Each structure stands twice: as structure tokens, then as C-alpha cells.
Amino acid sequence: MLVDACWAGFVTLLCLVVSAGVLSELTVGWVGWLAWTLLGTSLPLVWRRTRPDPAMAAVALGCVFQLVIADNVVPQNLAALMMLYAVAAHGHPRWRYWWLAAALVGGVVGAWDWTYNWVRPAGAQRVEYAVISWVFVAAMSVACFVPGALARQRRDLVQSLRDRADSLERERDSMARLAAQEERARIAREMHDVVAHSLSVIVVQADGASYAVEHGDVDASRMVAARTLATIGDTARGALGETRRLVGVLREEGEAAAYTPQATLEQVEELVAHVNDAGLPATLTQVGDERVHEALGPAQQMAAYRVVQEALTNALKHAGPAATVRVELAHHPDRVELAVRDTGRGPGGGSDGRGHGLIGMRERMASIGGTFTARERVGGGFEVLASLPTRDPEAPTAPTVPVPVTTGRPRERE
Template sequence: MVVPVWDWLRGRKPLVDAFFAAPVLFFALPGLVGDSYGIGRATYALMAVVLTAPLVLRRTFPRAVFAAVALISFVQCVLSVVPLLANVAVLMSLYTVAAGCSFRWGLAAVLSTEVGAAMATWRYPDGAADRKYTFVMLTAVVAGVWLLGLHMRTRRAYLRSVEERAERLERERDNEVKMAMAAERARIARELHDVVAHNVSVIVVQADGASYAIDTDVGLARQALDTISSTGRLALAEMRRLLGVLRENDDVGVFAPQPGVAQIDELVEQVRASGLPVTFEVDGTPAVMSEGRQLTVFRIVQEALTNTLKHGGPRAAVSIRLRYAGDSLEIRVDDDGRGAAAPDDGRGHGLAGMRERVTVYGGSVRAAPRPGGGFEVVARIPVHEEVGAA
């Protein structure tokens, strides 16, 4: 991508300032010819260079450059060195302060320049008429440069405000779009809940009726099974339609399979590779669980390990234990880190999300510092759906 020349120059202020200071020094060079204003060629050249050299940094350090040029001009006036063309540097630095600094600094700069104009008027012209004319002319030039700087300062402030307003409006528009998308997704989620709840209820009722009538009335049982089939197809079509709308607005792009209990080994290896010692063991016979329950188990372990990495400290170690006991699974993640002494910024939502996931499946979770130090997470989840609760 080609960078515009103007954007390239914006980041190189000394180069641009040197470009504008070069003509001042160039037009001052003819003074070296002849008597050099009666001060000698070496002194003239030195004064020209000393007055124009600070202009290279006039936008980088505007107040310092103005002070340096004004001080040099003051010494020049005290030593009765005649004004040179290079003294235009005072006006250039005055403009820079007025355009780039606050109003108070600009006012201080113009007053200082006006004092210098008064000193030059008193020092150099011979007659009273010449002094009056010179003072009025210098005052008009100084005031004009100062007003031009103020105008540019106001214009730049206006342009910045316009740009900020445009950016703010763009952000507000993006936020409105995101809010509208969130509201639409919430509506779709409610519709999805209604579709699933209604159709599943119909399927359950028809299945119960078919089980009762299958021995006494085969025709009625067949009719119930037909109803179950049609209702299931309708529910599946509605779910696909609604989920399709959700996925069209999703930023994920590729939908990979969700992790489960089998992927905990990979998670443990990843955490070990980061330098955290982890032990992992499984007690009992692993039960067959739905994908949603396995995802909940994986997320609980993942969140517990994340908390240890964030708050456990540099020498913490973690032990993970999955214990299958009857119809429930106990997940225990213990570490020997800081525990209650760990700092909490109050911005984490992992523990709250963990509780929400476990509550969905009728389980419980406890996450708290251990009395002897460290932190523990203990969760229990039923491995099978309770038909009565459903």
C-alpha cells in the first residue's frame, strides 16, 4: 500500500520545518556581499545561522524555539547589531506558538515580540517621525502574524472537533447496529425456546400415549408415532432455520466440534507446556454423557486452570480429579497458589459462568480459597438426565 506523501511528511516535522527555514537563510546570504551591514562577514553569517537554525524544531518545541530566537534578537538589539533578514525567524516562531500552543502562551509571545519591536524602534531610527512610522509598521506586522496564528489554531481545533464528531457518530452507529443484532438474536432465542419446548412436549405426550396403546390399539399407536415423526421433522426444520439466522450473523465462521471430556488431556498438556505443573487422574468408570454435559465438564476444568494461571502465582501446582460415583460426576481442581491472598480486579466472570453451566444440568459448584492455602473448585454434575425433572 502506497503511503500518501502528506501523511509521510506529517511524521517528519523537522524535515518540513527545515524546508520552510531554508529560504530565510538563502535570502540572507546576499548580505555577505559588500560590507555585510557593517558587522563583518563572519559575524553576519554567524547571526544568520544562529537565528534560522532553531526554526528546524519550531513545531517540535515551539515555546523553546521562540524563547531562543527572541533571546538572540534581544542580545542583537543590546549590542546595536542592525536588524537582518534572518530576524524574520522571530515572526515565524511567533506564528508557531500562536497556532500550536494555548492562547495564554500565544498572548505572552506576541507581547514579548511587541516589546522587541518597541526596543528596535527606539534603538535604530534617528528621527521621531521615523520611529513613529517604524513602530506602527512593526506593530501591524506582529499583530497580523499573531492573528494569523490564532486563526489557524481555531481552524485546526474546528477540524479536530469535526473529525471527533464523525468518529463518535460512526461508533454510535456501530453500537446501534450491534444492539439491534443483539435484540434480534434474543428474539430468535425466545422463538427457539418456544419451538423446542412446545414440540418436545408434544413428542413426549405422543410417545407416552403410544406406549400405552401399543398393546391394545395398534392403529392409535401408529397414529401417535406418525404425529411424533411429523412433529420432530417440523421442530428440526424450525431449529435449522433459526440457528441458520444466528450463524449468518456470527463472526466465528468455521464451527468446530465442541470439546468434551476426551479433550481434557489435550488441555492439560497445553497448560503443562506453559510451565504450570498439572496432575490429572480419573476415578471410577467413565459414564456416557451428552455433548452438552461433556462441554460443561471441560469448561469447568478450563476455567479452574485459567484462574490458577492468573492468580496462583509463579510456583503454583494444580491437581485435577474426575470421580465417577453412581449417577454423578465430581470434578475437583485444587492448587497450592496464593489462594485468598491473590489480587482480584473484580472484572472476571469465569466463576459466575461456571455456576450457570452447572445449574443448567442440576448440579452444584463450590469455588473458594482453601483454609491451608491455595484455591479449590469442586463441582458435581448428574451424568444422566432425570426424566421426572424434564
């Protein structure tokens, strides 16, 4: 606003200097001339950018007043040209073209008023001079209006680009937060699967050893304790290694974390053997050949492994004594099916209701486009069913021959 005030002062000074010679031709005295200059020229220029439309209205009234008190061009008309630029650049979009039209119409009236008193005698020469004057006024009006319109267009374009950049930045931040939340959820599932499975094995082994020590003879108790401690140590070391792997993935930068080994379907056999050693009779049966479909990706194999691991963990915790568990892995051209069935007490057996295993398994299957079902068996026990889609459903089909593969021999719990 300070710049606008300086422009208003400059125009006022210009009017004082130039109008001194034509003051005698005006129909008002110094007081009227000064009031016209201040109210119709100088003061409106102070608000030419903050209140452009009211300021333009004040200047337009000053131009109408000029038709009464003066019959020629005066320095105050400079304010009208400056206001045309201002309304084009800062005024209301719907009003700016009306102001340009008003300037063009006012140019017609002003040109006729000026030539009526300047040109003698009347006739074609007066009309010719009036047309020339109006063309000059129209050209000056358009020449001031167009730069203002272009400045407004450029300012709107810059603002739209800024808004778009802000929107993209907000979208990027939102995507980053979503990615971080998904990564936290994935890590939480990994930690749950690793820690819950290992601690379940340790608890089962510890309880079994405690029972053997209390109710068995000394020699048998020593053998059970030694075997139990070995299993607990192996399980704890495996859990520690898995935990270190997860922490290493969090700390790795760039693409180095992509080379960290991950669990695969080939390790399911070791997992079943580990559960079998923990005291829960478990068997693994594979149906079909994995060559009938395209090789599963790392994410799919990790999801399948974790589902089996969590299902076996639940069987360890909730199936109860004298239960058995059977793991089935079936390969089809368009999918891989997993089934973990136990003969235990069914859902709710020994559960505290605070676990998140089923939710994690369902989320894993959903993340790779698979299906998941967990339900009570009709004949007793519990079963977990999962299906993973392969990446190439059109792979050639090979004959499916059941080939049972049994890991470990079912035995009585100690």
C-alpha cells in the first residue's frame, strides 16, 4: 500500500504542476479543482490493489465530473489508465470487462466533448477529429488493460502451480505415512510370528520338563531335562537370529536389505520337525509337484511359511494334551493350498483371548491376493486353510500324484 500511496502522491504533484496553466479554463476554482483531484484521482489510487473496484468507481465519477468542468485532456486522466490496469490485474473477474467497456464508452463521450469545443467549424472535420481522439483513447485503454490481464493470468498460473505442488507434497507425505504404517504392521506380524512360536515351544518344553522332574525317576528326569534344555536353547537361538534379521532389515539402507534371507516353503519341513521335537506329534504331507506352476515369489513364500508357523504355534498353545497336527501342502497349476489341522480342543482351548495370530494370517493372505479360513472341525479340533494364487495360472498342468512325506514319527507327549 505504501507503493500505491507514492504513486498517488506523484500523480497529485503532476496535476499541480501541469494544471496550473489551464486552471483559468476550468469552470471551478482552486477549491473545486483540489477536491476533484483528491477525491477523483489521488485517494482512489491508494487502494488500487486492495480495493480496486470501489477505487475505479471513484475515478469513473471523477471522469464524469470532468465533462462538466473541463473540455480538454487533463493530467487527472492518467489515474483512469492506472486504474484500468489495476482492475484487470486485481479486480473481480466479472467486473473487469465491464470497466473496460465503460472506459471505451467514456472515451466516445470524452472525444466528442473535446472536439466539440476545439474544432471549428462543425462538420466532417469535427467527426474525423472525434473518431481519431476516440481511437487514441481506446488504444490507450486497451494498452493498459491487457498487461493487467496478463499479469493476473500469470499470477493465477503461479498460484495454481503452488497449490498443485502443495497437494503433491501432501499426497507424498500421506503415501509415506501409509507406507510406514504398512511396514510397521508387517514388522509387527513378523515379530509376533517369530516370538510367539519360539516362546510357545519354550513354554511347552519347560512345562514338560517340570512335570518329568516332579513325577519321574532321577535318571529319566536328567535325560528329559538335558533334551529339553537343548531344545529350548535351539529355539531361543533361532528366535534370536530371526529377531536380529528383522532389526537388520530396519537398519539397512538402500537395497541392501533386499538380500537378507527369508523363509520359504522348503523350510516348512524343518518347522514341522521342530514342532514334533517340542512334543506335539506333527506330520507334513505334500500333494503334487511344485513344477506345475510358476515359482512363487519371496513375499508369497514368506506369507505361506508364516501362516504354517502361526497355525502350528496355536496348536502348541491351545490343542491340549494327546493332540496331533497334520500339515498339508498341495500344488495346483493356478494356486498353492495350505492346510493345518489338529485334533485338539478346538477354538478357545487355553486361549487368553488377547492374541493376534488369526488376524495376522488373514492380513498376510490378503496382501498377496490369497484366501484364508480358520474354523472348528466337525469331528473335533481346529483347522486353518489358506490358498495362494500363482503368478501364471496358464502354466501347463502336470498329473497330480499324492506323495506323502512324513517328517518325524508321531509319539506320545512326554
